[in-house]
Amino acid sequence: MFRLTHHQILSSLKPTSIRVRLYSSKASLNSNQGDPQLDFRSFVEVLRKDGDLADIYQEVDPNLEVGAVVRRVSETNAKAPLFHNVKGTRNGLWKMFGNAASLRNDSKFRYGRIARSLGLPPDSNWKDILEKMRLATTRDPLPPNILSTGQCKQNKIFGDDIDLTNLPVPLLHQGDGGKYLQTWGVHILETPDKSWTNWSVFRGMVHDKRRLSCLVIPGQHNSMIRDQWLKLGKDEVPWALSLGAPPAATIAASIPIPPGVSERDYVSSLAGKPLDMVKCELSDLLVPANSEIILEGTFSLKDKALEGPFEDYIGMHFEGEAGNQPLFTVDAITYRDGAILPVSVPGRLTDESHTTASMASVQLLEALQQHDLPIKDAVAPLETLATWCILQVDSKKLAEMKTNPDELCTTIGNISQAPM
Template identity: 30%
Template sequence: MSDSQIQPRLRYGDLREWMREAERLGELRTVLGASWQEEIGLAADVVIPVDEGPAVVFDEVPGCPKGFRVLINVFAGKRRNMTLGFPEHFTKQELSQAFFEHYLKKQRNIAPRIVDNGPVFENILTGEDIDVTRFPAPVWHVHDGGRYIGTGCFSVTMDPDERWINAGCYRAMVHDRKSVSLLFVVGKHADIHRQKYFSRGDRMPVVLVVGGDPLFFFAAGTEIPYGVCEFDVVGGMRGKPVELVRGKVTGLPFPANAEIALEGFLDANIRKREGPFGEWTGHYAGGSTPQSVLDIHAVYHRNDPIILGVPPLGGGSDEMARYRAVMRSAMLKQELAAAGVPDVTQVWCHEVGASRMLHGIAVKQRYPGHAKQAGVLAASCGSTVYGCKFVIVVDDDVDVSNLEELMWAMSTRCDPATSIDILRRMRTTPADPRLTPEQRAVRDYTNSRAVIDATRPFEWMDKFPKVNAPSPEVARKAHERFGYLLRERIKAEG
């Protein structure tokens, strides 16, 4: 059976089953007694940048009830493939291609099923019993403005007109026992919902879900089209309806097997300063700004609840960049095909650009302008328009997921005067450290981006100098014959 014929198999149904699978792989560690004030964040700085670093669960956090835990570093090592249901031997590019083939090309969303009860209702807290400071929400980075219970989280909201449900990943900072601020980014789906509620003078119902099936978080952190519910998408990935319960205050649905859920309302007249926070760009770019506050009316949690922590580290070294690179690359390839761009052979949204800022596209050129067509569209697609800065288009002899190969192609096949086009006033993110103070003052979240044609010019491709590297077939034979030399070196160093 070829890799393309292998069917995904998800061996877990919730976060606890996922942890058992990680333990089976030998990739789960437990740390007792680390503080939320500093040590959990420091541990994250150590293990997350290493691609093969383990998942770590923190228990017995000082000042918090025993059994209230934090889990970090889900999407790394063998866990990356396990989480999406594919074999351990798949490379990241093969994993992205498998995600494209099995979850996007064959996408069939399945509506969720509402149930009366679930593990998340094992503990129901209202009134004076509410105290979110009991959870071991860490201070992730040394200059953060507070404790962030929400990094591996998502907010459930409803469009008040069309009544569709959105689950989107927006960070959440603890303020006190009964309130957390939510950073709904301007123009994102939850913000559009918020604008609708506030424009009619209504409070906005929200359920913040912290911890649970990682697939919910991955879907919530990806550019699912407006009007499509992430719960339907995860149901399609699982091949069956996901089970949801309804909040007892707002009636909003959320996963029955969630670890923690905070239910309440946003009020247009209540804002508190949120941040600063170490952003996914690797900078404190967003500063501290007034943001909407979730007034918590009910807290639901499982026995011994688990916060899923996904702190951004920047520099392409965090798990958010890793999982989004796999998923966004597949989504961009799908969008280019849907836009009518033929023979896009490979796509990679690079981790070093947090999967948003630097994209490599490989094409098998068929006509003049083919590369430019692919590049301009890739800079503007739904999955990439937010925060993109560089799109590099190369020929199909380049592995675009290999940053060295991508830079080699750009260095040798691109003429800066004729091969680079600049697109202006494109949508970017408040987290972009290159936004000027003047732009921030008027909320001008736009940037420019470069589309770089690093292909051999189509008109004289046959005259372009040949490469001096062996063909893939010759390279394979060379490794079969002499690969033992590298293996001996690795063994000696080990």
């Protein structure tokens, strides 16, 4: 067993691990409607058909009550909750949904939500899920369908008409430093030369009427893109946030993918079909056309504000966890009729933090095999959050290498800690 971080796993992957293709835009009709892996609304509906959705029509308070229910679902593997009547909802913003990638109670369908997010049958096992993700790295990406408009543009709010403090943004845990609008959405950033579009899931707390303070960790992809803009002397970066993104996109944005590889490409390979995308109102960024909610604006490279603390995957807060983080200004909100805000409420086993982190074993296995090591398989149990991983050794190949366990472990450690 070896302790590895996502950063270490990514460091050992070659950029060519996932095929990348440049392509031109091409408009076509919406092709993702009704596909649960590529349309969040369809994903919710397929959970209902599976008997895995709890429709809650009683009014719920976004101040701790929603968070308490979602945590209870995570801890008991109950049905995913859809809150139809959130206190403070106005102008269609918003219903709430929780536990998109947590577990089911029936052992036969334990991973059903994750399987549905990836276009697999609900009785798929964990190995089926990892194998589908692995195969996606071997396929060419498909050009996106660039649409003239999409469901995410059915309603629009701009500028001073935006007031995040007047929306039912949830306080998810006692002791959180504020209300978190972003816990299960996809941030979208692009390099200055547009060669790399990064999709990632990092938390965002409401700071004031039009700004979020979001966690940006040095060494992660959002930080790399920020640094490229800083070198050009820019003060801000075009930014978008897709809430209620295609489920496969949110999964992909949650796992380690080599730097320089666009998650949009990976998702099209994963789904085996192109994504429907639409241009933002205020920038050239492309966003999933069927997103429930889109925030558009800028990522400040100089302005910061206090963010956190926020209860994380171990189920507690840490003293001094809060810190100054970059501010993201919201200049436009577009959203579907009857918009649904997905929320993730991290804590003790098992929720989205644990399930998505454990998928890192796919990238770890690929990194080790790229270096021709005698490793047949890699599995990170959900309970580990990928802080350690079980490796299956090819005994015959190991013998041919004429090495020993200590040397093999040292080699694995060196690969995992190779510089970016």
